[in-house]
């Protein structure tokens with residue numbers, strides 16, 4: 001049976017990184033519903049992230065998205081974060097919101113556009129130097145809409161060359177994390193559509209290039225936990241962008257659509273050493289809260305990751321191994337289901353109380369009056385939104 005003290009230690013040590021853009025307004029192409037109290041500045045986004053950390057105790061890192069979170073002085077921003085018990089986490093680049101990127105960015109047929117995109121990525125590494133961030137997270141919207149539109153292999157060559165320029169610029173301890181996505185905004189070919197393409201580019205780049213698994217970026221029915229297990233085995237799983245989906249890249253709260261899938265993913269992570277800090281697997285959220293209140297939704301998401309992790313840690317690996325070696329299919333499956341069907345909420349509540357935290361972070365946040373306070377204080381100015 002799993003050692004409960006070790007399970008508690010692993011849950012206490014786990015860190016979940018929250019995205020700055022999750023605190024801003026977001027929506028669909030049909031409508032963005034503005035909410036009271038939404039941050040107007042990157043500092044207010046950090047204040048919200050600090051609240052999530054205050055109530056959960058496990059979310060001290062915040063990912064930034066550049067230029068959405070641009071500021072004149074990144075070292076000062078890092079100091080502001082530090083004063084609030086936070087660290088600035090991954091720097092996310094943006095090569096998808098400029099008119100010049102109509103035909104792509106780092107894969108664009110025009111060398112001048114590629115240069116502009118690469119310069120932005122290099123600027124992001126400069127920002128990492130100033131903030132102390134260790135991860136550059138790259139997602140490219142590059143692709144084509146029509147057969148024949150561009151040369152598929154030529155685009156891969158341009159991608160490889162651009163990535164290599166950025167990889168060479170990384171400082172010590174810095175990593176390049178390459179995210180893939182099946183489709184959207186490109187509808188015919190996407191230049192980094194799947195984990196295999198990302199993995200192949202990372203292999204060529206070197207050991208500090210790793211794959212990002214965004215749980216919303218696969219075809220329906222894809223076995224994401226297999227991808228996770230494979231990448232961990234190869235030492236190339238860099239990070240998760242956690243979110244949930246029913247249809248495509250829905251960016252709903254992690255664990256809301258399919259908590260069993262989240263458990264299966266976390267089982268592979270836990271079983272294969274991915275919770276050990278030295279593997280540097282980063283547990284990031286990448287989600288948008290279109291209709292629900294943002295800070296409590298981020299808290300809920302953090303809790304959902306913790307619950308899946310707790311269940312994964314409760315898998316009796318000795319019993320599982322014995323059943324697998326004995327070819328006992330039913331028993332092996334039962335070991336996993338026993339762990340999944342365990343109510344881990346009392347265990348997590350106990351861990352929180354031992355650390356001086358409220359047992360139910362969402363309830364505690366809602367009772368704190370902070371939501372009403374920020375709604376009253378944050379008036380005037382322009383609210384942050386996805387894309388600004």
Ligand code: PSV
Nearest residue numbers: 092139179181214241249286
């Ligand atoms: C793309 O869909 C994505 O998942 C990438 O991670 C982006 O950086 C993020 O969304 C925010 O646009």
Ligand code: MN
Nearest residue numbers: 179214241286
């Ligand atoms: Mn993502």
Ligand code: MN
Nearest residue numbers: 214216217249
């Ligand atoms: Mn996405």
